[in-house]
Amino acid sequence: MTTHMIAPSTQELRLALPKVQVQGLAVEYNDTDGLVLDGVNLDLYPGEMVALLGSSGSGKSTLMKSLTGFAPITEGSVRVAGYDVTNLKRGEIRDLRARTGQVFQQFNLIGRLSVLTNVLTGGLHSSGPFNILGGFTTAQRKRALELLDRVGIAHKANDQARSLSGGQQQRVAIARALMQDPQLILADEPVASLDPKLSDSVLELLRSIAHEDGIPVLVSLHVLPLALRHSDRIVGLKHGKMLVSAPTNTLDAAQLEVLYDGEENGDDTDH
Numbered sequence: 001m002t003t004h005m006i007a008p009s010t011q012e013l014r015l016a017l018p019k020v021q022v023q024g025l026a027v028e029y030n031d032t033d034g035l036v037l038d039g040v041n042l043d044l045y046p047g048e049m050v051a052l053l054g055s056s057g058s059g060k061s062t063l064m065k066s067l068t069g070f071a072p073i074t075e076g077s078v079r080v081a082g083y084d085v086t087n088l089k090r091g092e093i094r095d096l097r098a099r100t101g102q103v104f105q106q107f108n109l110i111g112r113l114s115v116l117t118n119v120l121t122g123g124l125h126s127s128g129p130f131n132i133l134g135g136f137t138t139a140q141r142k143r144a145l146e147l148l149d150r151v152g153i154a155h156k157a158n159d160q161a162r163s164l165s166g167g168q169q170q171r172v173a174i175a176r177a178l179m180q181d182p183q184l185i186l187a188d189e190p191v192a193s194l195d196p197k198l199s200d201s202v203l204e205l206l207r208s209i210a211h212e213d214g215i216p217v218l219v220s221l222h223v224l225p226l227a228l229r230h231s232d233r234i235v236g237l238k239h240g241k242m243l244v245s246a247p248t249n250t251l252d253a254a255q256l257e258v259l260y261d262g263e264e265n266g267d268d269t270d271h
């Protein structure tokens, strides 16, 4: 699938209000191990693809979890799509998670169910519990098929999810996330199990969704060249502190080395 994208300029992005506002965020899992995130500030704007970099254990997943109320926040404020994540009222946690699309390294599909049903499950949070075997409406099925068409695998709609390749499964997971009508998409290492060519195409798809739908996409990556090729902005963590936050076109690989200290740094060997 070829996508010709015109990336919104930084100035255009800044005209919108941020969907995510993180200020002075500190997270501590248990008080003997110290802070896992420390003084993190992050705004995410509609329509931008932001790559989150940092070596293993730097806090990337924890930062993502903080945005949906899954991390023990000890200080700071986190606002996502109007929700105050540090002080969620009853029902708000469910609403927030229902409107946050999540994409994972291992795809997290239900392998024995059809591709179409997997996409339909993306709408379950918002429509409430119902019979998964017959409870989807015609409109929901139509929407799910449209989304599968958008991610390029409508012809696989009736196949079992587990019969698809890794790249195809990740596309199903992205369609499932879109079925949630997301305010935000969090993609935690979405291409870590894919080969280089598929990695490029999946990241290109995520970026086109950010630009076309005006959804902020936060994507954690281990491979630095992928971040340089497929993001509008790069945010870098080291030992829980944010050391880098800049438009991608102002950065190069050498400037990002500071995040890695000679550790594995996502060189270009495989990608």
Ligand SMILES: Nc1ncnc2c1ncn2[C@@H]1O[C@H](COP(=O)(O)OP(=O)(O)OP(=O)(O)O)[C@@H](O)[C@H]1O
Pocket (backbone or CB within 6 Å): 029, 030, 036, 054, 055, 056, 057, 058, 059, 060, 061, 062, 063
């Ligand atoms: N549930 C938890 N309980 C206690 N400590 C945790 C928990 N989750 C993460 N940590 C610790 O927090 C630190 C940051 O972990 P996190 O998973 O956020 O890093 P990461 O940058 O996503 O790493 P990776 O790239 O390996 O996935 C690590 O030291 C980790 O051991």
